[in-house]
Amino acid sequence: MDQQDLGTDIEKVLVAEAQIKHRLTELAADIDRDYAGEDLLIVGVLKGAVMVMADLARALHSPVRMDWMAVSSYGSGTKSSGVVRILKDLDTDLKDQHVLIVEDIIDSGLTLSWLLANLKSRGAASVEICTMLRKPEAAKVEIDVRYVGFEVPNEFVVGYGLDYAEKYRNVPFVATLAPHVYS
C-alpha cells in the first residue's frame, strides 16, 4: 500500500516507510548489543505493536521469543485513564526473564507505566521498553524508555499499526489524516 492508494485521506506523512526501516535496523543493532549472550523475550502490546514487532524481530540477529498482551484502558474518551484491564495475558512465565516491551506509541505513558509495574511484579530479571513513536506528553511521566524510534508532535497519527476506528493500521508509514476523514 502507498499514499496513492489512500486518495485524499492522508494529510501529512510524518515518518516515511524508508525512515522506519532504517531506524529499525539501528534499534535492532542496539538491542542485539545490549542483550548479547542473554535470552530475550519481546512482548508486543496488541494491536498497535503488530507491525513494529514483526519488523523489529526480523531485524534482530539473535533468536528471541515473542509473546503478546492485549490491554484496555478504563474510562471513555480519547485520553487513557491509567487504569488498565488485561484482555489477553502472556503465555510466558516471566520469572528471571529479560523482557522488552514493544509499543507502537507512547502518548500520556499511563498505559505503559501500569504495564511496566505489572510485568516487573512477576519476577522478571529486567523489563525495558522499546517504542516506535513517542509524543511530547510522555516526557511528563517518570518512565525510562530505553529505545525510541521517532519523536512525533502532539497530533493524532495513523499507520504502521496505529488505527483510526480500526482502519489504517496497514498503512506502511506514519501520517496524519485529512479532516474530512473524521467528519
Ligand code: 5GP
Ligand atoms: P497512553 O500512552 O496515553 O497511555 O496511551 C497510548 C496508547 O494510546 C497507544 O498505545 C495507542 O493505542 C493510543 N494512541 C496514543 N496516541 C495515538 C495516536 O496519535 N494515534 C493512534 N492511532 N493511537 C494513539
Ligand code: MG
Ligand atoms: Mg498501544
